[in-house]
Amino acid sequence: MRRIGIDVGGTNTDAALVDGRDVVAAVKAPTSDDVLSGIAAALAGVPHDNVDSVIIGTTHFTNAVVQRRGLNRVGFLRIALPTGASLPPLVGWPADLAETIAGETVMVRGGIEFDGRVFEELDEAAVVEAAKRFADAGLSSVVVAGSFSPVDSRQEERAAELLAEHLPGVRVTQSHRLGRLGLLERENAAGLNACLTDLAEVTIAAFAAALGDAGFGPETRLFLTQNDGTVMTVDQARRYPVLTFASGPTNSMRGAALLGGVEDGLVVDVGGTTADFGALVAGYPRQANAAVEIGGVRTLFQLPDLLSIGVGGGSRVHAGDPLRLGPDSVGQRLLTDSLVFGGSTATLTDAAIVAGRLEIEGNGSPELAPDLATAVVALAGELIADSADRMKLTADDVPLVAVGGGAFAVPDQLPGIGDVVRPEYGSTANAVGAALAEVSGEVDQVFRDLGRDAALAAAVELATDRAVEAGADRDSVAAIEIEDLPLAYLPGDALRVRVRVVGALEDRR
Amino acid sequence: MSRELTAADVDDLAVGAWIIGTGGGGNPHLNHLNVQQMAAAGQTFDLIDPEELADDAQVAVVSTMGAPVVMQERLQDSRDVARAVEIMAEYIGRPFDAVMATEIGGSNAFQPLMAAAHLDIPVVDSDAMGRAYPEAQMTSFAIAGLQPWPLALVDPRGVEAVLSHVPTWKWMERASRALTIETGSMAATCKAPRTGAEVKAYGVSNSMSFAIEVGAAVRHARAEHQDPVEATCAAVDGRLLFTGKIVDVERRATDGFLRGMAVLDGLDRWAGKRVELDFQNEWLMARVDGQVVATVPHLICLLDSVSGEAIGTETARYGQRVSLIAMRAPELFSSEEGLRFVGPRAMGYDLDPVDPLADRTSA
Structure with missing residues (x-):
């Protein structure tokens, strides 16, 4: 099966054509301001025949939040009274972002206890009243967030039903679909999602149009990658655009894992300005378990655990005592400002050339003292070694996959690291990761009146159905996470089961 | 005032x-x-x-x-x-x-x-x-x-x-x-x-004003690109016991408490040494190469070596670069009666309290 992966980054748009597990072609094109012509340029660089699907990884939605552009207003319905009134929705948000998206905020009685008991019954009349206020304010995107909803989501679901009934056409983001425990952080993630729903409609339609313009017919399916390294359908992406956040680093790590043949270990993606470190567990990025800030908003999103340092190919050399490297960088101007390209700024790339680690034909010559160059390369190696060690979870040696244009800065020998793997096509690992993305299905709900085995089986079956619905080949689907938690206070042997399954994208050509 | x-x-x-x-x-x-x-x-x-x-x-x-x-x-x-x-x-x-x-x-x-x-x-x-x-x-x-x-x-x-x-x-x-x-x-x-x-x-x-001073010391050190750990140590009149990296954290939840131990390998002038840090919700006892250097009721604080931010027993994890500092508890807590409530024996350790600053002044 032939698939094209596209990664729209801040600097470059990369595309990779993959046949089965083999990379057939890969290109880099500059990202354009309108995003779409960059995609068109990248698509033009790879063959189009017999392509089953195009999978796009994009930072478009992350950037919209960071730059406060193209965001719609949001209504918030919090189900937690009589708690939490002194910490209302949007508390702690950067003022400019809160002002941009704040519509009406309503708090109603309800909520769940940690063990699944009802804290307070949902005040349905107040939800109906809230629907009227949202309608009067002209809001069509609403967040519903209830206390302990990941333990029992029925109050959120009921509130969403009531809103749909009384506010036709409303798009509801239920918090339990987006995060785990931590009401404020979960509600924040839902708020970020809800403010992107208008933009999601427009952007995803434009992606589809770009494919059409490039000559792809309806037989080529379009997917977007999400932050866990799997794909979502266009329909899912319209409802949960926030799930595309951080898909870039995830794609890069997935691509590195697949290209390097490493399931468990570390990845470093060295670009022009930064080196980004992540850890692989069973071929997928390890998720961060602490609060993650996006655009200044605190969330508990499932995002890859990343460590970034200011070391890249364009990092400036600051000769002196002590010798320093970066964090400032010539970045995109590497091809004009560095010594090797005739510029006047000494960079890590120049030092690597003088030290004999890198060969580049430029129009200038890096005039750098050999001692200094050697010291710079050694310093970069030390900084990289230090961060690699920080990302490790065990004391044993692990392999490290080095990708990205600045991968030359990674030493061949690092303490605590076994092999340093430098795969072919490593500079477009993110597009390869998108092309080879798999499909997931998730279930997180309470089962009653079933034994444990029957409940787990039912959850796996439901998650598998969801994965198949999202495009997975049923035979390839396997559970990668199963977690169950008995809820002692609920009648009928209640068991909360969380299952995640992953399968290969089905060939439908 | x-x-x-x-x-x-x-x-x-x-x-x-x-x-x-x-x-x-x-x-x-x-x-x-x-x-x-x-x-x-x-x-x-x-x-x-x-x-x-x-x-x-x-x-x-x-x-x-x-x-x-x-x-x-x-x-x-x-x-x-x-x-x-x-x-x-x-x-x-x-x-x-x-x-x-x-x-x-x-x-x-x-x-x-x-x-x-x-x-x-x-x-x-x-x-x-x-x-x-x-x-x-x-x-x-x-x-x-x-x-x-x-x-x-x-x-x-x-x-x-x-x-x-x-x-x-x-x-x-x-x-x-x-x-x-x-x-x-x-x-x-x-x-x-x-x-x-x-x-x-x-x-x-x-x-409370002490806690505010400690926070202010960290804030000023960060703003002036100075070492926040050193600033904290000075603000609390404490002692830097160890600088290193967390190499293991073992946790178990028992009787409503989070118990366990963090292990740190030394860096800089502590290279080659190892610290074991016991906890029950709070850090209770620190040992350097097996020798007890601080216990409750004295304060044992683990800080991120770069940011100076505190690291909790729930959030400590492998790879963090940390600094261990200790300060002396108020006298009442070190009295015979005080130790009955908050000394090592009150927390289940059969040992006498160790004052991390015992050699500095006579208490």
């Missing part, structure tokens, strides 16, 4: 209280947000020195008991803390002149501010632990043998209780914990009221 807390003081308190929480006490983030909200709405907070209290002044002592995960979902309304104080005032038939913290370490440092805002009374610059401890009876007031009852407890749904009498401080912990668990593992409490004379004699005086 009485003073009005500034917005910067409130932010510094969040950093400093988390540091002197010695790994426990809960991250102050949500309570900090609560107080920031009130301050942004124009609320002011008066902090008074305990010496300004009249001997017969009535002081409310507040804290919220419960599980951190519940606090993250059942976001506490600051009015609940004030309500616990009101119930106590009704019960004893007399209004309070001021309010203070039970526990200055961690999230409970903000509780008196949350109550004071609604009751329009000042906050006393004092608490009863000088840090965080795993159990509610581990206080200077209990060590001094003061009366443990009554206690008022509030659940936001309207469950309100007064525990009118208990035979011992330990029973107060057990009975109030049982009520807390039944109402969903989170409840605001107002402990046994204290007179001004008792607070002056047995409270840990100036502990």
